[in-house]
Each structure stands twice: as structure tokens, then as C-alpha cells.
Amino acid sequence: MATTVTLQDSMTREPREVAPIDGETYRFYCCGPTVYGVAHIGNFRTFVVQDTFRRVLECAGIATKHVRNVTDVDDKTIRESQAQGQSLRDFTTHWKDKFNNDCVSLNMLKPHIEPGAVDHIDHQIRMIEVLIEKGNAYEKEGSVYFSVKSYPDYGRLSRVADRELRLGAAQTANDSDEYDKDSLADFVLWKGRKPEDGDNYWPSPWGEGRPGWHLECSAMSLEYLGETFDMHSGGVDLMFPHHENEIAQSECCSGSTFVHHWFHITHLLVDGGKMAKSSGNFYTLVDLEEKGYTAEEMRYVFLSGHYRHHLNFTLDSLLASRQAISRLSRFEKALAERAEISEAPAYDAARQIGEAGPFQPAFKALCRDLNTPDALGKIFTAIKSIDTETLAQATAAKLYQQYHFVLAALGLKLVTKDDAAEDIPEDIKAMAEERWQARAAKEWAESDRLRDALAEVGWLVQDGKEDYTVTRK
RNA sequence: GGCGAGGUAGCCAAGUGGUAAGGCCGAGGUUUGCAAAACCUUUAUCGCGAGUUCGAUUCUCGCCCUCGCCUCCA
Numbered sequence: 001m002a003t004t005v006t007l008q009d010s011m012t013r014e015p016r017e018v019a020p021i022d023g024e025t026y027r028f029y030c031c032g033p034t035v036y037g038v039a040h041i042g043n044f045r046t047f048v049v050q051d052t053f054r055r056v057l058e059c060a061g062i063a064t065k066h067v068r069n070v071t072d073v074d075d076k077t078i079r080e081s082q083a084q085g086q087s088l089r090d091f092t093t094h095w096k097d098k099f100n101n102d103c104v105s106l107n108m109l110k111p112h113i114e115p116g117a118v119d120h121i122d123h124q125i126r127m128i129e130v131l132i133e134k135g136n137a138y139e140k141e142g143s144v145y146f147s148v149k150s151y152p153d154y155g156r157l158s159r160v161a162d163r164e165l166r167l168g169a170a171q172t173a174n175d176s177d178e179y180d181k182d183s184l185a186d187f188v189l190w191k192g193r194k195p196e197d198g199d200n201y202w203p204s205p206w207g208e209g210r211p212g213w214h215l216e217c218s219a220m221s222l223e224y225l226g227e228t229f230d231m232h233s234g235g236v237d238l239m240f241p242h243h244e245n246e247i248a249q250s251e252c253c254s255g256s257t258f259v260h261h262w263f264h265i266t267h268l269l270v271d272g273g274k275m276a277k278s279s280g281n282f283y284t285l286v287d288l289e290e291k292g293y294t295a296e297e298m299r300y301v302f303l304s305g306h307y308r309h310h311l312n313f314t315l316d317s318l319l320a321s322r323q324a325i326s327r328l329s330r331f332e333k334a335l336a337e338r339a340e341i342s343e344a345p346a347y348d349a350a351r352q353i354g355e356a357g358p359f360q361p362a363f364k365a366l367c368r369d370l371n372t373p374d375a376l377g378k379i380f381t382a383i384k385s386i387d388t389e390t391l392a393q394a395t396a397a398k399l400y401q402q403y404h405f406v407l408a409a410l411g412l413k414l415v416t417k418d419d420a421a422e423d424i425p426e427d428i429k430a431m432a433e434e435r436w437q438a439r440a441a442k443e444w445a446e447s448d449r450l451r452d453a454l455a456e457v458g459w460l461v462q463d464g465k466e467d468y469t470v471t472r473k
Numbered sequence: 474g475g476c477g478a479g480g481u482a483g484c485c486a487a488g489u490g491g492u493a494a495g496g497c498c499g500a501g502g503u504u505u506g507c508a509a510a511a512c513c514u515u516u517a518u519c520g521c522g523a524g525u526u527c528g529a530u531u532c533u534c535g536c537c538c539u540c541g542c543c544u545c546c547a
């Protein structure tokens with residue numbers, strides 16, 4: 001099933017077909033988190049979009065190799081670990097675990113490889129040696145810098161020819177970087193050891209120190225994906241200077257094209273503006289869970305906007321997602337019942353279904369520049385046209401598969417809180433039963449009184465034809 | 474200052490040169506002892522002005538406004 005997948009390329013700024021260079025496996029690298037604290041929902045928008053992209057590719061029958069790094073050594077991780085009195089390794093491991101837990105909650109597929117910078121210092125040193133040898137980098141007082149002027153194509157991705165001037169002005173002004181560079185636009189590949197680094201230094205041909213941030217991605221992508229690979233992805237903010245620097249380093253080092261396709265995800269906005277702790281609109285998954293929202297609902301919110309546009313997150317959108325998921329879920333249940341199927345297919349099985357039937361418009365939308373909001377709309381349109389009550393078992397079974405195929409591409413699990421039925425306290429159960437009896441006897445006043453009493457202690461009674469349900473409000 | 478995104482119903486958000494998906498909320502209805510839930514129906518002429526066109530929300534120009542990036546940042 002050779003479905004064509006297209007995606008905007010931020011280098012050419014045009015939609016391009018997504019197809020593996022080697023004809024077999026689509027190799028892509030995603031700039032991952034810096035593990036110095038909890039990741040916020042803005043971080044996760046990028047990762048969820050990347051995850052969805054991978055799912056769509058795999059559902060379209062394209063094998064992938066997904067690499068996402070972990071930045072576990074930089075100014076922030078060192079500073080914070082010292083503040084906590086922990087070793088860098090212990091500190092970053094702790095936050096990395098937290099991050100991975102959140103990824104699982106968000107139903108993200110695990111990348112095939114998740115390399116960390118500290119484990120690849122040798123790789124970075126080797127690259128620096130090559131760059132020095134080729135004249136693209138120079139050593140100065142124990143640090144090594146990349147010479148931007150040695151790479152004439154610098155700035156192609158972000159297309160700002162005069163950025164160097166502004167950058168220079170900014171750095172002169174705040175004087176935050178004390179390393180000596182020949183040109184203000186040059187960036188550091190190796191940072192000579194400084195007292196505040198504590199125990200966090202490694203030996204190198206230029207003395208003790210630690211790697212610069214930009215280099216790790218070049219080194220690790222080279223190690224796991226080769227000199228030239230299919231795609232590189234990250235948040236828009238990384239386009240400059242991070243990705244620009246990566247291109248310069250990698251292409252000068254290898255002498256060949258770094259990546260074929262650049263995929264940048266626009267920032268999430270909260271309440272119409274940039275998310276910031278100082279603005280009081282900074283959310284993590286834990287914050288949302290404390291407010292009673294689920295990661296599933298958050299994932300739906302991410303999917304409800306197109307990745308190239310700002311998505312304005314509000315707590316209301318989470319509520320809207322809950323209702324939307326609930327409808328998708330009801331349809332799923334009705335279909336399963338009709339089809340006499342009790343267990344939903346796991347991702348690997350679902351993606352191989354390979355056909356979407358009435359949900360094909362939705363899958364098509366995903367294949368066209370990953371238009372997730374359009375896809376969601378088309379799913380609802382399809383659902384509306386299907387009357388589950390009248391379906392033959394075989395028809396329902398087929399639809400069920402096709403529905404799960406699209407859900408797998410979106411990464412929606414449609415989990416509901418049915419399990420809650422188990423932990424109803426005995427006294428609540430008794431009250432509800434008493435009410436049911438009163439109702440059966442048409443003692444409306446007593447029945448309503450008991451219902452109000454239950455409501456008062458936080459339980460909702462809903463009558464059905466043959467029975468009733470009690471749920472926590 | 475430079476670069477970029479965007480202004481579509483109460484909110485979120487797609488889309489197309491031929492009179493605008495979808496979700497939420499609201500309203501009406503079916504159902505219910507009454508509710509709740511569910512289901513059905515329903516809600517916009519697309520920031521402003523001009524131009525191109527048989528026809529523009531969709532193309533061009535101008536204007537207004539919002540937001541992001543340019544420093545570590547998803």
C-alpha cells in the first residue's frame with residue numbers, strides 16, 4: 001500500500017514527498033529534551049507531533065528509524081544538579097525517567113534510539129578533530145570554535161543574511177559568553193574546563209572540558225543515521241542557531257549533504273501568548289492531572305491544531321477534547337459490540353490494517369502535510385454517516401478495523417474511566433439501591449431526595465431502562 | 474530594527490476562485506416520573522479598503538490589529 005505522504009520542508013518551504021533515501025527505511029532525528037527539570041506541554045507538542053508523523057509514515061507502509069536524543073550535559077543541567085547536590089548523571093537520569101513517563105502517558109511510541117550526549121563525547125571529539133584539520137574550527141585557550149566564515153552556506157535554513165550583525169550586537173551587549181571567539185557569530189564546539197563546571201569535565205586533545213551543545217546532535221545523528229539521512233526535526237526555535245550550526249558542522253565534517261528534509265513544529269501558545277512561568281500560564285502534565293485532566297485529552301488538544309500554526313491552548317480546549325474523545329469512544333464501543341470484538345488491536349497490528357474505508361479522507365488528510373485537525377473533522381463526518389445499530393456483524397468488524405487504523409495513525413487510545421465503577425463505597429451503593437427501589441415503587445419524592453443526597457456527597461445517579469449507574473461526579 | 478506566522482461563528486479550529494469541515498458551548502427537539510446521559514436538528518459570508526475576475530473568504534496591493542522568533546529555549 002504505497003500511500004504518498006507529503007510534508008512541508010522548512011528548508012525549501014514547500015511540501016515534499018516523504019520517501020526514504022535508501023528506499024527502505026525512513027531515518028529521522030528529533031532534537032530531544034534537555035533534562036534539567038519537568039518538560040512542559042509546549043515541549044510535548046513538538047514530540048507528540050513528531051510521534052504522529054512517525055505513526056502516519058508507518059501506517060502508510062514506510063518503515064522508520066526514529067532517533068531522539070537527550071541533552072544531559074549543558075549549563076543548565078550542570079548548574080541545577082549542583083544546586084541539588086547530585087551528580088550530573090543521577091540528576092539527569094531522574095528527569096529523563098520523568099520525561100519518559102510522560103511520553104508513555106501521551107501514548108508516544110518509543111524512539112528506536114535515545115542517545116545521550118555524555119555517552120558520545122568521543123564521537124564529538126572525533127568530529128572536532130576533523131573540523132580543525134579541515135580548517136573549519138580553531139582552538140583558543142582550551143576551547144574550540146567553529147568558524148562560521150569557513151562555511152559560505154551558513155544561514156540557508158533560517159535565511160537571515162544579516163543575522164550575524166544583530167547576533168553580534170546582542171552578544172556584545174550582554175557579554176554572557178566569556179569564551180574568546182574570533183568572530184561573534186562563531187559558536188563553541190568544545191568548552192574548556194571552568195571552575196563552575198565542578199566534576200563535569202572530560203579529557204580531550206585541547207585539555208579538559210566539555211562538549212558544546214550544538215555538536216551533540218551532529219555527532220549522534222552521524223553515529224546512528226549516517227552522514228546523510230532523511231529528516232531532522234525540532235521546535236521552530238531550534239532553526240536558528242541550533243540547526244544552522246548543525247548543518248555547518250556536519251556538512252563541513254562529512255563533505256556531503258546533512259539531511260534531506262527539515263521539519264519544524266510551531267510553538268504552542270497558552271491563553272494567546274507565550275508560555276512562561278512568570279506569566280502564570282506554564283503547564284506540565286502533572287499540573288493538568290492535578291486539575292483532573294488526562295494526558296490523552298492533552299494529546300487530543302495537540303492534534304486539534306496544525307503543526308505549522310500556533311496552537312492556542314486553554315483549559316477550555318481540554319474540556320472540549322474530553323467531550324470529543326468521549327464521542328469517538330462511544331462510537332468505538334458501539335462498533336465493537338456490533339462486531340462482537342472485545343479487544344482493540346495494539347498499534348503494530350492496527351497500523352498494518354492498511355485501509356481506512358470510510359475514514360480514508362481522514363487518513364488522506366494526515367498524509368497531506370500532517371493535517372491532524374482536518375483528519376479529526378473527517379472522522380466525525382464519517383462517524384455521523386454510520387448507523388452502528390443497523391450494521392451486519394461482518395461489516396461492523398471491518399469498520400472496526402478501519403477505524404482503529406486511523407486511530408493508530410493519530411495515536412488516540414480512547415481510554416475512558418469505566419474502571420471507576422469498582423470502587424464505589426458500600427454505603428453509596430446501598431443508598432443508590434434504596435433509591436432505585438423507591439423509584440420502582442414510584443415514590444418520586446423519596447427517590448429524588450436520595451438522588452440529591454448522593455449528589456451532595458459527590459455521586460451521580462443516572463437511570464437506564466433496566467438499571468442505573470453510579471459515577472463519581 | 475530584521476525574519477516569520479496569523480486575523481474564519483461565544484471558544485478552539487480546517488478549508489476552497491463559485492457563496493464556509495469538525496469539536497466544544499448555547500438553543501430547540503426525541504427520550505425520561507422529573508432529571509442526567511444519549512441521539513437528532515440548529516447557530517458564521519471569512520479584520521478593513523481597493524484591484525484582478527463572470528465570480529474572492531480563497532489571488533494582488535494598501536491599511537489596521539495580534540502573536541512568535543532573532544539570547545538557553547520544543
